[in-house]
Amino acid sequence: QVQLVESGGGSVQAGGSLRVSCVASGYTPSSLCMGWFRQAPGKEREGVAIIDSADSVSRTSYADSVKGRFTISRDEAKNTLYLQMNSLKPEDTAMYYCAAAYLPWGRCSVYVGARQFNYWGQGTQVTVSS
Numbered sequence: 001q002v003q004l005v006e007s008g009g010g011s012v013q014a015g016g017s018l019r020v021s022c023v024a025s026g027y028t029p030s031s032l033c034m035g036w037f038r039q040a041p042g043k044e045r046e047g048v049a050i051i052d053s054a055d056s057v058s059r060t061s062y063a064d065s066v067k068g069r070f071t072i073s074r075d076e077a078k079n080t081l082y083l084q085m086n087s088l089k090p091e092d093t094a095m096y097y098c099a100a101a102y103l104p105w106g107r108c109s110v111y112v113g114a115r116q117f118n119y120w121g122q123g124t125q126v127t128v129s130s
Contacts, residue, residue, distance in 0.1 A: 035050035037114055093126060100118075
């Protein structure tokens with residue numbers, strides 16, 4: 001079992017920055033696919049950023065809407081996943097969720113979709129005002 005706890009959300013003005021964190025407990029090997037999803041009111045949950053640490057070099061993938069602004073990273077020694085969010089926009093306002101799953105090789109990507117992830121945190125709210 002994997003338990004995920006997010007923190008670091010908050011309110012910020014457009015153009016500002018926030019970093020959200022996710023502490024994982026339980027069995028969390030490098031092969032565990034981890035990432036961030038978000039869900040705004042009335043919208044489906046969407047993938048934001050995923051990190052695949054199964055190989056010696058981590059691979060990341062991002063939603064087009066956040067490329068160049070968000071950076072995902074994982075500190076395995078601290079069992080912590082991060083999402084650094086810069087140049088925030090009002091449309092980034094959402095509940096941000098940390099997620100994890102054991103996926104087949106090559107499937108750890110933002111394009112896989114939320115249904116493939118079976119471990120979820122409780123979420124942390126990010127609000128960006130204009």
